Amino acid sequence: MHIYEGFLPWQWCVFWYALAIPVVVYGIIRIKKVTDEHPESKPILAVSGAFMFVLSSLKLPSVTGSCSHPTGNGLGAVLFGPAVVSVLCVIVLLFQALLLGHGGLTTLGANTFSMGIIGPLAAWLIYKGWQKVEGSQEAGGFILVGIFFAAFFADLLTYVTTAIQLSLAFPIPTFESAMLKFMGIYAVTQLPLAIAEGILTVVIFDYIMKLRPDVLDKLGVLELVKKVGKIEEPKETV
């Protein structure tokens, strides 16, 4: 989903920057607020960022015969909301733009918009919706299904957004035909990878859920207190 340096006309670079910057600023405020209110959530925030670091570094083969990389943006979105992920995403994209020549500084706004905002927003909305539906059930297996779909769509919609961004900038010969072309390159290749990403997100979420249900509950990810009453917290001495 990285649009390379110089591959978006400057007007579009400005446009996507203008959309991304307010979200990233709000994300920084959110991070400050969450870590002040729940300092015990800091390690989980670090793990969410690290998960994006690992997954976006892995270029995986797809059944289309092309390679692409997952995004890792669903986990953080479910745990902390999309704005926080946009900040984590900027860190990942800067690392790749500066050290790998992957992505770019002029296209940072556009790439943040796809991987840090639209993908995570989709994950967050899907999970919140799932929580409402799942509300009456006991915590466990059903939550993980919601996590799977959240991560799957976060990954896929990130690439769909890239395809839309390129089609808007290069409607050759028309927006529709450009869309068909870019969707073929980005979104179709991404389908199996999005499934794999969904699974990996479920695995790491399951770990976090088993080890620190208390923190997830405070973040509003699990509604345990509402369901089963008080939950125990491990004593931390760092």
Add this chain to the structure above:
Amino acid sequence: MDTKIAILLVIAAAIIIAPLVLYSGLTEEEGFFTGSDGQGPEYLEEQGYEPWIEPIWSPPSGEIEVLFFSLQAAIGSLIIGYFIGYYKGLARRREDEIDEEVSQAKGK
């Protein structure tokens, strides 16, 4: 590790391995296993588009690129492993404390 996790990981691995089996023998030269991130720009260049700005720095060779990709994965894995391990330690200690309380209560 419980079986549910093991099964999920096997499915994820199968999804990634399948294309390697499906297109086994084919390489980059036949147009296989190239990156989708690179195909977009490639297509645009075919349409006559010229990038208006170059990256300020890019890895001088594939080896150096792999170095930084590996570094990225290593940093991420390190952080995940550290905190999952820390949390496991916390959970273990709490179990021990509960065991101790139980045995003390029995002793009385």
